[in-house]
Amino acid sequence: MSTSKEAYHHGELRxxxxxxxxxxxxxxxxxxxxxxxxxxxxxxxxNAPYRHFASREALLAALAAEGFSRLAxxxxxxxxxxxxxxxxxxxxxxxxxxxxLMFGAELRAGSHPALKLAAGEAFSVLSxxxxxxxxxxxxxxxxxxxxxxxxDGHWPADVVLDSVLTRVT
Amino acid sequence: MSTSKEAYHHGELRxxxxxxxxxxxxxxxxxxxxxxxxxxxxxxxxNAPYRHFASREALLAALAAEGFSRLAxxxxxxxxxxxxxxxxxxxxxxxxxxxxLMFGAELRAGSHPALKLAAGEAFSVLSxxxxxxxxxxxxxxxxxxxxxxxxDGHWPADVVLDSVLTRVT
DNA sequence: ACCTGAACACCGTTCAAGT
DNA sequence: ACCTGAACACCGTTCAAGT
Numbered sequence: 001m002s003t004s005k006e007a008y009h010h011g012e013l014r015x016x017x018x019x020x021x022x023x024x025x026x027x028x029x030x031x032x033x034x035x036x037x038x039x040x041x042x043x044x045x046x047n048a049p050y051r052h053f054a055s056r057e058a059l060l061a062a063l064a065a066e067g068f069s070r071l072a073x074x075x076x077x078x079x080x081x082x083x084x085x086x087x088x089x090x091x092x093x094x095x096x097x098x099x100x101l102m103f104g105a106e107l108r109a110g111s112h113p114a115l116k117l118a119a120g121e122a123f124s125v126l127s128x129x130x131x132x133x134x135x136x137x138x139x140x141x142x143x144x145x146x147x148x149x150x151x152d153g154h155w156p157a158d159v160v161l162d163s164v165l166t167r168v169t
Numbered sequence: 170m171s172t173s174k175e176a177y178h179h180g181e182l183r184x185x186x187x188x189x190x191x192x193x194x195x196x197x198x199x200x201x202x203x204x205x206x207x208x209x210x211x212x213x214x215x216n217a218p219y220r221h222f223a224s225r226e227a228l229l230a231a232l233a234a235e236g237f238s239r240l241a242x243x244x245x246x247x248x249x250x251x252x253x254x255x256x257x258x259x260x261x262x263x264x265x266x267x268x269x270l271m272f273g274a275e276l277r278a279g280s281h282p283a284l285k286l287a288a289g290e291a292f293s294v295l296s297x298x299x300x301x302x303x304x305x306x307x308x309x310x311x312x313x314x315x316x317x318x319x320x321d322g323h324w325p326a327d328v329v330l331d332s333v334l335t336r337v338t
Numbered sequence: 339a340c341c342t343g344a345a346c347a348c349c350g351t352t353c354a355a356g357t
Numbered sequence: 358a359c360c361t362g363a364a365c366a367c368c369g370t371t372c373a374a375g376t
Contacts, residue, residue: 030274104273105266105270106199108321109322109323119323123323137328137333138311140314142314144318149313152277153279154278
């Protein structure tokens, strides 16, 4: 076994940077997520991240892609359309900062192929349990809309989610 | 009539800053929306905006609040729930950068009372045409979800919106 | 290969002045 | 009142070196 510090010289810096980035994102919000702060969090110089990410935005995109992979796994573990709807909302509620990064304005999915791929993977899991295409899109838009409104503090706390989820056919 | 330059000395700087900020947001995205660039756009020193906004975030919040007011006006002009749904989606599609700022991760509505108020105003217009509270929330979440997915490029271009909008009761 | 320190052009914010 | 220029501590990114 090597110490974590030595590990950076053996290819472990990339995951260490992503972990530091997520910790920063949770602790200080997206504004605190500077590349230099991420490097400090991982214990390396402000310049070391460029060995693994082409830019700050590329690191953010990688973190968001990781979020989509985790969301896809959570959806796969949930049974049925209603179950996946609840799993989707649970994920967004459990990781609000990450969820906002995944869909936020600072990342254009169009310009990050790996991100778009990871997102498509999560959505295909949702589609797999819907009756038809319009139904899958409606369900996805509904849970995504609820998750977004909740994350922004626009969603009344006393609403029973199931009473809303069942309004979509 | 005074020239626009002189007008800054007579209380017109605030709207001029908001207009410059929106132009920058549209032209360069949220990353290009620096306070110093906004000041340059309005033709004043990098420091002048602090006479009207406490911080960069306060200026962003004011711009987002203006967006909610415009959205509310667009909703008021549309007849019925389906009409308002379409008006909501039209607004998001016509002003994608502004829409993303309104709901984006860089602004927490909770910490900007005026922003939360403006958002609540827009939502109350939507609620006014729904049959009940769960239906209003479902409709709002659905159009908001569709708007967000479209803005992020996750929405298939060939989907007929009405076929999805009618899935919500 | 992987990491570092110095450097560049920026940024938000503060402050002491100017009119 | 409203605006300015200098200053501070940051930031993303690049570059020339070090091992």
